[in-house]
Amino acid sequence: MAITDTEILRRRDFREALTFTIDPTEAKDFDDALSFEPSDDGNYRIGVHIADVTHYVLPGDDIDRQAYEKATSIYLVDSVIPMLPEELCNDLCSLRPHEDKLCMSVIFTLTPQAEVMRAKVSRTVIRSDYRLTYEQAQDILDGKTPTDKPLQQALVTLNDLAVILRREREKQGALVMEQDEVHFRLDEQGNPIEVFFSPPQPSNHLIEEFMLLANRTVAEQMSRTGKTMVYRVHDKPNEEKLETLARFKKRMGNRLPAWTEQLLTIRAMAKAVYSTHNIGHYGLAFDYYTHFTSPIRRYPDMMVHRIVTRYLLGERKKIGDYDLEDACKHCSEQEQAAAQAERDSVKELQARWITQYVGEEFDGYISGVTDFGLFVTLNGSRCDGLIPIQTLCPGMFFNYDEKNCCLQAFTHKVKRRGRTKQSAERVFTLGDPIRVRCVRADIQLRQIDFRLVENNE
Helix, strand or coil, X not given: CCCCXXXXXXXXXXXXXXXXXXXXXXXXXXXXXXXXXXXXXXXXXXXXXXXXXXXXCCCCCXXXXXXXXXXXXXXXXCCEECCCCHHHHHHHCCCCCXXXXXXXXXXXXXXXXXXXXXXXXXXXXXXXXXXXXHHHHHHHHCCCCCCCHHHHHHHHHHHHHHHHHHHHHHHCCCCCCCCCEXXXXXXXXXCEEEEEEECCCHHHHHHHHHHHHHHHHHHHHHHCCCCCCCEEEECCCCHHHHHHHHHHHHHHHHHCCHHHHHHHHHHHCCCCEEECCCCCECCCCECCCCCCCCCCCEHHXXXXXXXXXXXXXXXXXXXCCCCHHHHHHHHHHHHHHHHHHHHHHHHHHHHHHHHHHCCCEEEEEEEEEECCEEEEEECCCCCEEEEEHXXXXXXXXXXXXXXXXXXXXXXXXXXXXXXCCCCCCEEEECCCEEEEEEEEEECCCCEEEEEECCCCC
């Protein structure tokens, strides 16, 4: 579908600005791009350009209704269940290089110290010059790959600004959690033959910081209009949970693996959700925040685009055949269901991978303590499995100490209520290193069973 001259005249034209996308290698739906232009006064004009999906998807049409029901794309290990039809995701709306594309954009003027001097939300038309993967962008930043000087200058400058933005967020109390991305190398039959992880690189942080800045800016500016807005909110955590976590981390010291410490912190947090009632975003330390930057894969971003467009054009049309708060609740529920499906996809591949190693021993650490056993995460593959309590120390009795995240083993039965004066003969504490044997892997149930390997075995 060609973009008409009339539509271009309605928008700010950024087709002459140096523009590029940075995405995973396998990505086909490029829904965000950055543009970079140095100013004569020493500042930088930076555009965060987001595919204008709602120009093509009208409220209440068949595609819109189907997208609303899904509310999000689901990213499984070996496939994607897209929210929108492929023709939109990978073609019409995808910000592919050397093609004119319609966007919703936030145009910033930033100083070299990353101070935002001006920010304006606009409807735009762009033309991306480069499609980069995160690895390619990182190689340019590291000086490993020669490239056009303007592109290199843009990447280096944007990375410097992103570092400052990230540092300022941390100063304001933002929780910065690094999560490695899990990957599986599959054979021709689709069976996993290797599990590996890739840590975030500066090129990932570069994109992340400017998307965060755009989301925050849109939320702030729309809040000033007094109009109903869709916010991404994150409530404060339970103080008691935080205090318990702090005491446990202090007691464990350096014995607690970073991965487990991060998981415990996440468990102590409330879940971020969508709402028309703003309470701020605790995890990001933002007073205002929304989701604006991924309309190809998230329906709330489409709702926000429609609200912003309606405001910019002075229209009073409805943005959809639904109540906004009900829609926020629906999208939050679908998001959580999608996240569970993605976790299940990883667990299934891990179970399939470890079937070839049933009977073998592994080193890992205790990543969960319950009254029915110990969850263990293996070093390297990070496969999770359970040691049932009845197999842990045969003939011994156990006391589950939830407060101290441990299982205490006794020769004689102990009282369940109140403190016992009897000393535990074995204590299994969260974060402890442990050696296990894999005895069963159920692919259908996505479950792995371990047994404790004693030192004398």
